[in-house]
Amino acid sequence: MKFAEKWRIAGVIASEMRFKAFLEANPGNVARMKEDPQKVMRQIKSSGQISAFFTVMIILLLSIMSVATTFASDAVGTPYERMAMGFSLFLILSFVVVFFMNLTSTTGFFTSGAMDLPLTLPMTVKDLEGLAILSFARVLIAPAALIISVFPTITLVIFGPLPALVALVGCATTVALAMHALIYFARWFYVKTHTTDKSRLSGVVRVAASLGLVIGMLSIYSISSYIPTLIEIFGSFSASLGTEGYLMISLLYPFSFGFLAGAAAFGPPAVSLSVWTAVAGCAAYGAAGWVAFRRSGVNLRSVVTGGLPSLDADEDAGEVTLNVRRPMVALARKDLKLATRNIGSAFLFAIPVFLVVVLAPVFQIWEGGARSLTAIMALSYANLFSGLALIGILMFDTQGASIHAGLPISTYLSLRTKSAIASATYIFSMILIALLLTLSNPVSELIPLTAIIQIPAGYAIGLTVGGMLYKYRG
Structure with missing residues (x-):
């Protein structure tokens, strides 16, 4: 099958994913779907456009604010420290944006059964696996492409090619890690909410996970209110670091990329050894991002190869206990x-x-x-x-x-x-x-x-x- 045909079919599957995710997001949508399906379809389209607009604005805002920290008041650290912290702040918040802004759609990928129809077509397992990956890419490609392109471009214009290269690798690694976490959690959430596990612990886990997701989504839409405070905290934190602190934090994600970008833009810091630890950290996290990207493909292929648990009619067979309650x-x-x-x-x-x-x-x-x-x-x-x-x-x-x-x-x-x-x-x-x-x-x-x-x-x-x-x- 040609790539153009796969891409077109993947678009249809992605639309089904968004549709089912929209219905899952609010139980009332099911009732309205029966009353006026065309109205619901228009709402889904407008909701997707609004979500895309918010994603673009959030990423642009994060990019501009993170770069602007470098030119903040000299009272908060050196330009090297401010750039390192602003860069790291962008990567952290980008991870959060990719995860929470796409969580509903990704959960819909597992719950919608959108791959059920392609499974009936005369296609090889390899083609079906590629179709599943392309369908997910159609959903996630917009925020991922924005993060990988916007921030490195701004860095290239202001600081030059070497910091921009570090930004590109850091953003690609962040997107890969966020995508892996997104797919893993969506798959786990599907297992906890759509299987026959009736234990009380499972119910507590579902409630806690749902509340955590909702709080995270609300935080994304209000994140602009906290950016100045976060920048001040990060700046003060960087100014208080000693030699040992620099070495320790330069090994942590995403500060490795931030320290390396700062060194590429302004030269080695006073603690020059932290540059080499940052290089080692970037190499390790880049490799982890590549492994996470490959694992994401494996998890998506499980939708095709039957790796997801499902409701089993035989599992529910047996005695039914009735408890009389008010x-x-x-x-x-x-x-x-x-x-x-x-x-x-x-x-x-x-x-x-x-x-x-x-x-x-x-x-x-x-x-x-x-x-x-x-x-x-x-x-x-x-x-x-x-x-x-x-x-x-x-x-x-x-x-x-x-x-x-x-x-x-x-x-x-x-x-x-x-x-x-x-x-x-x-x-x-x-x-x-x-x-x-x-x-x-x-x-x-x-x-x-x-x-x-x-x-x-x-x-x-x-x-x-x-x-x-x-x-x-x-």
Whole structure:
């Protein structure tokens, strides 16, 4: 098969991956897909364009800010140290960007079954393996190409060819390591969420992994707010290093590339031995990146060769144990189990953390300590997110609806269950807001208590929002 034909088929498979990943990201998308599939398709296309735009802007911002650290105030280290730390900062954040910005799509590669149709075609195993790799490349090629091209180009224009070569090798190594971690984690997440492991430990792992992923994604979109602080921390850290510290840190990833790039641009530092340790570190990490790239291909080929575990009908055969529970508790357990099966549902339980990320910088702009207006603003945010969370929790019924559709479950019982689940996140949000208000030097000791007094309103908000939705949307 010609490469052009493989590339075209890989594009179709990549589109299916994005489509299934979009449905996995939010249970409500399944219901909307049945109502208006064309609208959902347009949303998928626009979502992909917005994600691509954000990726481009984040990478450009990271590149410019990382290079700009070299020309910062002389009060923070030497130009060599500032460039080394700025370079290392870019590689660290690039790893995070590649990992979290593409995690949903990569998980969709394993969960979508997009390779099922090509497996029925008269193609050799080698062609199918190449098709799987090309399909994944169609998803990851944009951010990887941007990282490998933008930062080295800026380095070439400002510092010359030798630092640009170091930047190219460092960026390629970072992309390879991030891709390996991305594929490995997506495969592991698929195993934990789509197999028959019913242990409580497996459930805890799924919840913890989902929350960690959501928090990481939120951090990516708010990373621009923390770049100046990170630069200052890295600059102060580099200025405080001694001879032993230089030698030790020059062996660590990604500081090896940063130290080598700084030496290529400004000459050897005072501790010249650190250049040779940086060269050794770069060689070792470059080799590790190549091995990681090869291993990534092996993991992708497992989709074709049957290396992924799947649901086995015989495995579920046997006695079925029925435990009698209160209806509300049983519905809550059902919803929580469904919520751990995709990343989008887990976002609803990360709302308290998201509130802290949003409100913490806002609290810093108030001079003279937190006031009643600060508390009112924070509570308004919490109530808004609580209502949005309940809307998402109501969408849980679109998963597994065929199972309980014939059961004598009243609308009010279902609404009470969803409101109780939303109340748990609301209580945690109020506790975090009370802590933030306490740490913000309030003008009165009663101000943090406003969040505690608000806790009973969480259940009422859930019933109100849910009742309105049931009345007008059914």
